[in-house]
Every structure is written in structure tokens, then in C-alpha cells.
Amino acid sequence: MSSDSNSIQFIAGLGNPGNEYEKTRHNAGFWFIDQLISHYNLTLKNEAKFLGDVAKLNTPSGNVWLLKPTTFMNRSGQSIARLAQFYKIKPEQILVVHDELDLSPGIVKLKQGGGHGGHNGLRDSIAQLGKNFYRLRLGIGHPGNKEQVVGFVLGKTPQSEKTLIETSINKSIDVIELILQGDMQKAMNQLHAK
DSSP, X not given: OOOOTTSOOEEXXXXXXXXXXXXXXXXXXXXXXXXXXXXXXXXXEEEGGGTEEEEEEEETTEEEEEEEESSOGGGHHHXXXXXXXXXXXXXXXXXXXXXXXXXXXXXXXXXXXXXXXTOHHHHHHHHHHOSOSEEXXXXXXXXXXXXXXXXXXXXXXXXXXXXXXXXXXXXXXXXXXXXXXXXXXXXXXXXXXO
């Protein structure tokens, strides 16, 4: 079953497992997967061999795997790489969804490639996959001082910011069909429009 090489076959949301992290800004990628799961009425199942919780979405162009690694952020690339290798999915068919300090809450950007910008989940993903995967960057804002970043990303998200982040997640889900079909330019135009 070979689907279009441009289409996304695997979406991984970055976050930390466990209740104490559930409401932290660093878990925006998990929130996205949760929202997608509910949008398509799917169920996540823990898969030990992939070090994560996995769901399968059937689309006209083939299966799309959804993953929340249970490895903790700084080792999430290992979980992503295991699933990708098992299903022979290339990095350019993978979308990694993560919190982004350089964007304000409510802003979302889609791009392919690039560095990790100090994000440990991305750092490990790049170490495992190379740079060529797609990223959906959910803005969480910046505390203004890099010394405060760790406390900030692991801090509980105030409701006003969470509402903005949820808006950006919903905006992303509005273009998810375009993303899955590999129509990245159209998806970007819609997402990045003011």
C-alpha cells in the first residue's frame, strides 16, 4: 500500500506523560493529538514497542499513525523513530507537533526542516530522523528571559493562554486534510493568514 509520497503518514505530538505535566505549555503537542483523536473519534492505545500511545486514522490515501510518546520529552525522537522504521515511513512523511517559544499563543506555523531552537523533543527527533520532517509549531510565547524557560514550559498554562493555544490547534485541525494530502503550501497559506 503505497500512498502519495508527499502525503503525511504519521503525526507525532510532543509532550511529557503523567498528570503533573498534562496542563503544562510543553504539552501543547499532546493537546493537539488529543483534539485530533476526538475530531476523528479514535482511541489511543499504549504500544510498548513504539514507546508511546498510538492510534490509526484511515484516510483515502492510506493509514495515518498518531503518536504521543511516553518516553518524556528529551527522548521522544526514539519513540517516533521506532514507529517510523516499523512502518517504513520517511521523515518527509512525518509531522511533529510541538510547543514553540518564538511564537505568541494563538499563532501556529507549519514548516519543513530547520533546527531545534533549544527544544529537547525536537533535538532528539532530529538526532533520530534528520531534519527533513515537517513541524507544526504551536505558539506558547516566551517568558522574556532564557533562564526562566524551563519553569515556563513546565508551568501550568493560564486559561487565557490555553484558550489561545486551543484556537491555534482548532485552526490546524481545520487544515488537517490539506496537510494529510501533502498540500502543504495551501495549508500554510490558510494557517499563516492573519
